[in-house]
Amino acid sequence: MLEGVNVALGVSGSIAAVKVVELAHELRRQGASVRGVMTESARGIVHPWAVEFATDNDVVTEITGRVEHVELCGRDGWADVLLIAPATANTVGKIAGAVDDTPVTTCATTALGADVPVVIAPAMHEPMYDHPGVLDAIDRVASWDVDFVDPRIEEGKAKIATEAAIVTATARATAEQSLAGRHVVVTSGATAEAIDPVRILTNRASGKTGRAVARACHVRGADVTLVHPDGDVHYADAVTVESAAEMRDAVLDSVDADTDAVVSAAAISDYTVDRADEKLRSGEERTLELRPTPKLLDDVREAHPDLPIVGFKAETSGDDAEMTEAARGILDRVGLAFVVANDASVMGDDETRTLFVDGDDAVEFSGTKTELGGAIADRIATVVSESDPDSASASDSDADSDSAPAPE
Incomplete structure (x- = not known):
């Protein structure tokens, strides 16, 4: 997610600084190179x-004669992004006022002047976070296109966001915004059909692929609606459902005239039963x-004839030719943009192997499900761009302007 990205990690004097070691490790796990910048107060909390x-x-x-702030965050500096995590009320206020009396605030002023992306993860006691001056400072800094990762309000504290949320925000700040302004609806996970109040029919799908697709679309700038059984996530507007019928209704409610694509990655139950009102005796x-159950893809296609839709097809044969044939069947029947076909044996795993089936092509992909999510999001960006006449017109206009003679 952060392959090749250089992150200058600013650490200020919140007790949440104790989490910076694991945060740095997670940034590096996602492919980033990281260099730390610390205030004096932060050094009193973590060495x-x-x-x-x-x-x-x-x-x-x-800051010494090496002018480290320029070396890191200047116009030709090392950093692709300045991430300040945790950021205290004191640090945010100083950034808002262009006060440069710590290495972190000096890097922030330099980055903002050099148009280096800045991401800030606040952490403080809740009354401090609610102070009108702090809120004004956050609003002021946010107006400069600085991304804030909202804290978790728990136990009277504005606790620093999760590592996953901070990493996602950092990735979004540095990624090409190929889906900016787009709305993508993604389904994920295994639906369940109630037999009685305690028993269900379900399947082995983990939802990892669908969540990876939703996160990757968010990183590329999209507004994402995720319809799944697992609850809230930090990278999408989540709609929680259980059954196939609930998922179908939620998707149809979520898709409107401004929706640019639907990705049906969920393992939706093919069958349902009449639910008993009381527990069945054993x-x-x-x-x-x-x-x-109703076919979600068919219903979405009927309601939205021109909408780009991505389908998934899981098979158990282990044979690429059979997977491709099954994928082409649903591709042609519903009129999908492309189909992601895989063997069902990868359910629940972090690694996967799939075939992208599009027309006569079947392109193999192997890697993690996070990497697969990125590959799918990139394909969606291409499909949406090609299907959007406004984008095509804009491209034609750009081409015309490029070929036109320069004014004298």
């Missing part, structure tokens, strides 16, 4: 040696009458 160990780089603890032979 610079710990940050040096976590980043595998020297830590800036003061120890008895019982026959369940299974009824087919």
